[in-house]
Amino acid sequence: MSGTDADVIIIGGGPSGVAAGLELRRRGVEKIVLLEREAQLGGATRHCSHSPFGMREFGRVYFGASYGRRLEEEAQKHGVDVRTGHSVVGLGMDGSVEVATHRGVEAMTARRIMVTTGAREQPRAARLLPGDRPIGILTTGTLQAYVAFHGLMPFRRPLIVGSELVSLSAVLTCLTHGARPVAVVETRPHALARAPLSWFPGLVGIPFRKGVEILDILGSSRVEAVTLRCDARSETLACDGVLLTGVFTPESALFLQSPLGVDAGSAGPAVDQDGRLANPLYFAGGNVLRAVETGGWAFREGRAVGAAIAQDLESGSPAADHVSVSYEDPVKLVVPALVRRRDIRSAALRQFQLRFLRKARGTLSLTIDGRTVWHGRGRWLPERRILVPIPDSAQDARHIGFRFAEEP
Amino acid sequence: MSLTPVSPREDLFDVAVIGAGVVGCAVVRRFALAGAKAILIEKGADILCGASKANSAILHTGFDAPPSSLELALIRAGRQEYLEIHESRNLPLVRTGALVCAWNDDEAERLESIAETGRANGIDGLTLLSGAEARRTMPALSDRLAAALEVRDEHVIDPWSAPLAYLSEAVALGARFLRQAELLAGRFDDIWHLETSAGPVSARAVVNTAGLHGDTVDERLGFAPEFRIKPRKGQFVVLDKAAARHVPRIVLPVPTEITKGIVVCPTAFGNVLIGPTAEEQEDRNRAAVDARTLQALLARGSEIVPALAGMPVTAVYAGLRPATESKAYRIFVRREKRAITLGGIRSTGLSSALGLARHALELHATFAAPLAPPQTAPPVPVPNLAETRERDWQRPDHGEIVCHCELVTRREIEAALESPVPPGDFGGLRRRTRAGMGRCQGFYCHARLAEMTKGRLATPLAVDAEDRNR
Ligand SMILES: Cc1cc2nc3c(=O)[nH]c(=O)nc-3n(C[C@H](O)[C@H](O)[C@H](O)COP(=O)(O)OP(=O)(O)OC[C@H]3O[C@@H](n4cnc5c(N)ncnc54)[C@H](O)[C@@H]3O)c2cc1C
Ligand SMILES: Cc1cc2nc3c(=O)[nH]c(=O)nc-3n(C[C@H](O)[C@H](O)[C@H](O)COP(=O)(O)OP(=O)(O)OC[C@H]3O[C@@H](n4cnc5c(N)ncnc54)[C@H](O)[C@@H]3O)c2cc1C
DSSP states (O other): OOTTTTTEEEEEOSHHHHHHHHHHHHHTTEEEEEESSSSSSOGGGGGGTSSSSOHHHHSSSTTTHHHHHHHHHHHHHOOOOEEOOOEEEOOOSSSEEEEEETTTEEEEEEEEEEEOOOOEEOOOOGTOBBOOOOEEEEEHHHHHHHHHOOOSSSSSEEEEESSSSHHHHHHHHHHHOOOOSEEOOSSSSSSSSSSGGHHHHTTOOOOOSSEEEEEEEEEBOOOOOEEEEEEEEEEEEOOOOOEOOEEEEEEHHHHTTTTTTTTTTSSOOOOOSSSSSSSEEEOOOOGSSSSSSOOOHHHHHHHHHHHHHHHHHHHHHHOOEEEEEEEOOTEEEEEEOEEESSOSTTOOOEEEEEESSSSEEEEEEEEEETTEEEEEEEEEOOOOEEEEOOOOOGGGGEEOOOOOOOOO | OOOSSSTTTTOOOEEEEEESSSHHHHHHHHHTTTTEEEEESSSSSSSSSGGGGGGEEEEEOOSOTTTTTTHHHHHHHHHHHHHTTTTTTTTTOOOOOEEEESSHHHHHHHHHHHHHHHTTTTTOOEOOOOOHHHHHTTTTTTTTOOOOEEEEEEEEOTTTHHHHHHHHHHHHHHOEEESSEEEEEEEESSSEEEEETTTTEEEEEEEEEOGHHHHHHHTTTTTOOOOOOOOOOEEEEEEOOOOOOOOOSSEEEEEOOSOOOOOOEEEETOOEEEEEEEESSSOOOOBBBBBHHHHHHHHHHHHGGGTTTOOOOEEEEEEEEOOSSSSSSSSEEGGGGTTTEEEEEOHHHHHHHHHHHHHHHHHHHTSSSSOOOOOOOOOOOOOOOOOOOOOGGSSSSSOOOTTTTTTTEEHHHHHHSSSSSSSSHHHHHHHHHHHTOOOTTTTTHHHHHHHTTTTSSSSSSSSTTTTGGO
8 A cells, every 4th residue: 555545535425435435345455544524424315314225235225314324334344444524625636635624634645536525406506596695595405404404494485496306305395394385396398307206296285387487586684585487477476485406416626626627518527437537546436427316326336436446456557548428419418428448348337327408309329430339219308317338349439429310 | 692782872972883884894993993982883683784795805906096086095095004904803815916908909008098097096016918918927818818907906805804803893992883773863962862773872973884875874864965875786606616726816807988897806715706797776775686697797707717618606696886976985074963974985995994984083083072092902803714824624623614615614603603793694604704605505504504503693594493384
């Protein structure tokens, strides 16, 4: 381990980070340090009170904080050096990280760094929503933390914005904690969650409107009302909060602030089929790669990237060249966005994951050096996971790209 | 600590200052230093409820102020005092300098006359640069840049900690701060009997620093209106800290007759601002943002600095300038009534506040009996929030980091809540600590802050449990 503080430093103790740590230890990598800025492990699963976690990885289900505690036990049992209350504030380019703890600031180094900092929802500002800026405008994750960690509620009659799965979970959180949403609104012309889930607000008597534009948020100290445009009519709804749901984005601050940078499509780091960045000392996995997947997915992805790091440390061979995967509108993102000249069959990520920006009908195709190697035709919906196997031929490719032929 | 201090009702104050914007905070400090028994009356739950809440945070030199105006003199005096006191109050000074950027030949021609005005205004450090020279000092500027005027001494400060420091110092010297106290009426019979929503206050003299409501407060004091506030809104976009490496300097436009134009500017906290717009409106209380304007600001920002394209947005906000029918400051003295109005401090009040405060004290001396001997007290340092100086998270034993994006510690939040001028609302807590002001805007810490601020804020973050099932 020559002169570094660890073989691998993992940043972020959600499902993906812990899974990576367990896998690295299972493969005999000695010193794994897991840095987590909160006081507990579990990441976003800690406040998801009505989702079961852990079936695939631990053979039983856990809710809320108990899943994080199980992760903690596993990490201890397998000798991962877990350090909570450690917030990474900077990434070097040479395998060093800058860490803030209650003792002040420290530098640490490792042979490889794995970043598993997860994802969060876009706040009001980043969505450029109009109006006043009173309190009471928040995201589902924040609401869940109010409820799960402190037994508090930020409002009683919120307007819920969004129709992803998490939006429906937000309705449930409200109803079970004494709040009654005044309406659920979606700015797109259609719900993002599939029926019959998208029928849920209607079933519990909450109006659900699609194709809505938010014209104004009113309120001097707390939210008082929201003005909406719906079917060319505008209407002001009295409410005491606005709950912004979904519109996830990777928590990729560490990349954004370092020369490592982020990918324009995913807003997470650009990685290859092993979850490895162009700078070969750095890896990433879980939701920081792309928003947003389930806890189980994040766990499996973390484990797979952990295995790739173990292989890399063992082989000791230098990282191969890489090519970037190109794509165009309406494809929003492709992960991995890089492919290295390295065996695909033993890679951590065996499939390209794609998402669409908007609803579109047409043929999506994957071309490698000018040859179409895969295509699919149909109706593609935004924010739905699309998986395309990475063909073995990709490893020798000079050009890899996704094209889309749209049909009216 | 409760929000209302002990009742000031029986006391007779030497001076009552009405309105706790940056100007009122500076004025109450200056009078307290001069030995006056002073009170600051604010209708909001905290200081900075008006124009001073949202500005560009530039400590101006006055290079483009109207020559030989009072405004120029007060900007220069205010700036000078800030430079003298900031170190001992732990207030930042980010020596960015500014570039007045000309994007075509027309604008380039006008730089020379701007420089002349600046020199006539007594400002040093003005240099005309070619586009290439200017870009050497800030390589991220668009290569369309034709020429620039460098203004070396335009600096960036913390617009919220400065007034907090002024007021904290006044309070340490014995001044009172009465909040949630709207001035409703005033009657003068050799002393002022002020009626506020928090009860009566008596004072020998009054200073109206009510900013956006300066004209209304003058009327409530019984004066014939001398000016009318015509709010001018400025919207801003705040970009992620990742943008800061591209914007080391303040980028000013060449002002036209129609608009002062859009500024791209680093903040003391390590972000980048794009703004402000200049939109006339009637409403003095609403400073709303709108999506089209915000998008236009983002587009303009990336024309000026192409690397800003696609940079994540951390915050959006809007402020209202207390503009009037005239460009000039609207300062009035009614000697026989021992009243001073510092009105229409439109777009340079952060820079001139300390100068305005000195000016108010001088005006006061023209009609009032001498004050008690000046006070001396050790300066009151405020917690540093700027990235250019050491922050609390970099020191040991801060408890833990509560807000991860802005690295705000538990110790800082507790200290703010226990301070002599504690926050009265969530905005006040954010301005004092930066908690919740970062890129996630509270996704990770908001619930924790709700817990920590229980019972402390005029509008609590969490709703009452009893009411929940209504
Ligand atoms: C509001 C919300 C609702 C969800 N609902 C569901 C659901 O119903 N069902 C489901 O299966 N999944 C759900 N998910 C997704 C699920 O929680 C995630 O898929 C899973 O937690 C992702 O795991 P991760 O390891 O990638 O990241 P996370 O769980 O987000 O963990 C990231 C960890 O990194 C830490 N971290 C971040 N930055 C730093 C730093 N600089 N230094 C140190 N540590 C850092 C964080 O504190 C966190 O603990 C939801 C997510 C959210 C946000
Ligand atoms: C968009 C924008 C950008 C700017 N950029 C800069 C800059 O870069 N540099 C610079 O130097 N200046 C700048 N300024 C100007 C600066 O912000 C103002 O000049 C300054 O804030 C004016 O302060 P004030 O104390 O006079 O008024 P205000 O801040 O409005 O304070 C008045 C206070 O009085 C209170 N009040 C009102 N009525 C009553 C009542 N009846 N009773 C009790 N209290 C009352 C209000 O609640 C308020 O808190 C900018 C302004 C804006 C809007």
